[in-house]
Amino acid sequence: RKEVEQDPGPFNVPEGATVAFNCTYSNSASQSFFWYRQDCRKEPKLLMSVYSSGNEDGRFTAQLNRASQYISLLIRDSKLSDSATYLCVVKAPSNYQLIWGAGTKLIIKP
Amino acid sequence: EAGVAQSPRYKIIEKRQSVAFWCNPISGHATLYWYQQILGQGPKLLIQFQNNGVVDDSQLPKDRFSAERLKGVDSTLKIQPAKLEDSAVYLCASSATGTGARDTQYFGPGTRLTVL
Numbered sequence: 001r002k003e004v005e006q007d008p009g010p011f012n013v014p015e016g017a018t019v020a021f022n023c024t025y026s027n028s029a030s031q032s033f034f035w036y037r038q039d040c041r042k043e044p045k046l047l048m049s050v051y052s053s054g055n056e057d058g059r060f061t062a063q064l065n066r067a068s069q070y071i072s073l074l075i076r077d078s079k080l081s082d083s084a085t086y087l088c089v090v091k092a093p094s095n096y097q098l099i100w101g102a103g104t105k106l107i108i109k110p
Numbered sequence: 111e112a113g114v115a116q117s118p119r120y121k122i123i124e125k126r127q128s129v130a131f132w133c134n135p136i137s138g139h140a141t142l143y144w145y146q147q148i149l150g151q152g153p154k155l156l157i158q159f160q161n162n163g164v165v166d167d168s169q170l171p172k173d174r175f176s177a178e179r180l181k182g183v184d185s186t187l188k189i190q191p192a193k194l195e196d197s198a199v200y201l202c203a204s205s206a207t208g209t210g211a212r213d214t215q216y217f218g219p220g221t222r223l224t225v226l
Contacts, residue, residue: 100152
C-alpha cells in the first residue's frame with residue numbers, strides 16, 4: 001500500500017461546478033497535512049494546510065478524517081484557472097519530510 | 111522576498127553524459143531539498159541538507175548522483191553518467207528549519223532534464 005494515495009483523474013468538470021478530491025494516508029501517527037497545487041510545467045505551490053477541525057479559504061475547503069485516515073479538498077464554483085494537478089501531502093511524524101501523493105488532475109471546461 | 115532559484119530551466123543530454131543543476135535557496139533557510147519528479151508522479155526526495163550537512167540521502171542513487179552544499183547556502187546536484195530513466199524534473203526546495211509541523215517548503219521552478 002502506498003503511503004499517500006489519490007485518484008489520478010483526470011476530473012473533467014464544467015465551470016461553476018463543485019468538485020471534491022479525496023486522499024488516504026497510511027501512517028496513523030501523521031499530524032500535518034497539506035494540499036499543493038501544480039500547474040502544467042510549474043513547481044508545486046502550497047494551496048492550503050489541512051487542520052483537524054477543517055478549514056476554508058475562499059472557494060476551497062479542506063477536511064481531515066483521522067479515524068478513516070483520509071483528507072479531502074472541495075472546490076466550489078470552479079473557475080477555468082483552477083485547472084491544475086492537486087497533490088495531497090502528508091508530513092512524516094518521524095522526520096518531518098513530505099510524503100506526496102501522485103496528484104489528481106483537474107480540468108475545468110467552459 | 112526572492113524565491114528559490116534554479117538553473118538551468120531545461121537541459122537535453124544524451125545518455126552517459128554528465129549534467130549539473132544549481133539551486134539557490136531562500137535567504138536564511140537552513141534546509142535544502144532536492145526532489146526528482148517523473149511525469150505523472152509526485153516529487154520523490156533525493157537528498158536533504160541541513161546547513162552544509164546531509165540529513166537524508168537514502169533515495170539518492172549514489173552510483174551516479176551526487177550533491178553538495180559546501181557553504182550551507184547554494185547547492186549543486188550532478189548526474190554522471192545519465193540514463194534514460196533520469197528524464198524528469200529536478201526540483202529544489204528550501205525551508206527555514208526542516209523540523210516542526212509548521213515548517214513550510216518552498217519550491218524553485220525546477221530543471222526539466224531530457225536524456226536521449
